Ligand SMILES: NC(=O)c1ccc[n+]([C@@H]2O[C@H](COP(=O)([O-])OP(=O)(O)OC[C@H]3O[C@@H](n4cnc5c(N)ncnc54)[C@H](O)[C@@H]3O)[C@@H](O)[C@H]2O)c1
Ligand SMILES: O=C(O)C[C@H](O)C(=O)O
């Protein structure tokens with residue numbers, strides 16, 4: 001790749017600078033005459049590209065423009081994104097990434113250097129990874145099988161865009177070298193009937209392969225991936241409820257890996273709860289949690305808070321009493337036959353209640369339990385109703401309410417309604433970005449309770465410190481790094497720091513993560529100064 005010449009250089013987005021090539025470079029690379037005579041600085045190029053970006057009105061058009069730019073000139077793309085992080089995040093990532101996944105077949109363009117692995121061709125795994133890496137030294141992989149894309153269900157091969165989007169946030173937020181990353185789609189088939197019937201669908205046109213055959217394919221993938229990129233971090237994204245925890249448990253003590261929906265979400269939500277408690281001046285051990293939607297994310301959140309309650313001195317038995325899980329069945333009881341492995345330890349018994357059989361709705365549970373914290377990862381829009389929220393607010397001075405389901409159309413409530421219904425008392429975080437809420441003369445800032453606020457720093461810290469494993473100790477350290485970054489005394493303060501500071505706090509999370517890895521002796525390479533190690537590998541988007 002480094003010896004590329006002429007159009008090979010211009011067509012390689014990792015190498016291309018377009019009109020940014022100096023005359024000397026043009027001569028050396030055989031580009032003389034292939035570009036107009038003026039040489040532009042990257043800022044001049046960025047200004048022109050931004051103007052073009054702004055001329056598009058539809059969010060999906062904006063996204064297509066940015067993806068085309070990415071495919072042409074990666075350095076310029078990130079230089080521009082650096083200047084407009086808060087504006088670009090919702091376009092390259094959630095929520096607009098959801099539109100691009102839904103319309104993938106119709107707007108298909110060059111797949112951003114992604115790897116496509118087919119469950120029908122296990123023999124191709126290794127060569128596919130080699131082809132897509134194209135000689136690059138891969139340090140970070142985001143892989144999805146797209147069975148649970150955000151809250152939208154199964155999107156088959158279209159889901160590759162979430163892996164691409166997550167990686168773009170990694171580089172924009174934490175500064176991981178884009179040449180060292182690889183997005184991967186595992187095409188295990190799809191159970192999305194509309195896709196199967198769509199003539200333009202680009203993935204395997206058969207039902208999802210499940211069970212042992214599926215897990216065997218995953219294992220072949222992990223083996224090949226580890227063999228080819230032994231120092232890489234493997235990030236799992238948007239797998240289905242039945243597989244996500246199983247896969248994580250299988251590999252978490254063997255390789256550097258994490259599941260973003262389970263662990264990343266657990267981390268950001270606990271950080272948000274801490275932020276809220278800083279404002280209300282209350283203690284974690286005094287909270288009662290109702291989680292609505294006890295799936296991958298919901299149980300990741302419960303487990304993270306459960307761990308923290310024990311850190312705070314509670315026994316496992318005492319800590320469990322703080323949780324009430326609500327899923328499709330209503331409150332989850334130990335006698336139910338359709339519980340997941342993750343749910344089982346946190347169920348309740350019917351004899352705890354005088355009318356257990358009535359606790360089949362969120363409304364009934366909130367009335368009965370009087371929670372202080374309500375978390376939504378249910379994929380069910382509008383389910384945090386005015387009645388439920390007002391009921392909660394009558395028993396709790398500062399109710400903590402996080403409607404986290406993505407994308408926008410699936411959120412359990414809007415921040416604005418939560419502030420109004422509780423007369424400004426609710427401490428709110430939402431999954432997607434939310435505007436400030438003006439209410440009775442106070443400006444309420446709304447934190448974004450999205451794992452994107454934490455996984456880039458965490459992952460980059462692991463890569464920079466050449467971590468062999470991710471431990472609970474490191475996870476806790478990273479969560480606490482995010483605390484104390486919000487001015488909680490200001491009226492209407494947010495529970496999490498703003499996305500406009502994403503690069504700043506991702507750096508801090510990365511440093512704390514790297515330090516924790518080194519403290520535990522989990523680094524592969526010798527590292528004398530963890531902070532310096534993070535600075536050393538940080539990539540910046542300049543020529
Ligand atoms: N903000 C974030 O950082 C973040 C992170 C991860 C997931 N999420 C969002 O959380 C949602 C869930 O994601 P997941 O990966 O956990 O999916 P999942 O499928 O694993 O879990 C969803 C759960 O909701 C339950 N559910 C469905 N209908 C319900 C109903 N009517 N009442 C109660 N429960 C119901 C399902 O049975 C399941 O247990 C998605 O919308 C996703 O976008 C947000
Ligand atoms: O992708 C996001 O916006 C967050 C999260 O990973 C999700 O699945 O919703």
Ligand SMILES: [Mn+2]
Pocket residue numbers: 150237238260261
């Ligand atoms: Mn996700």
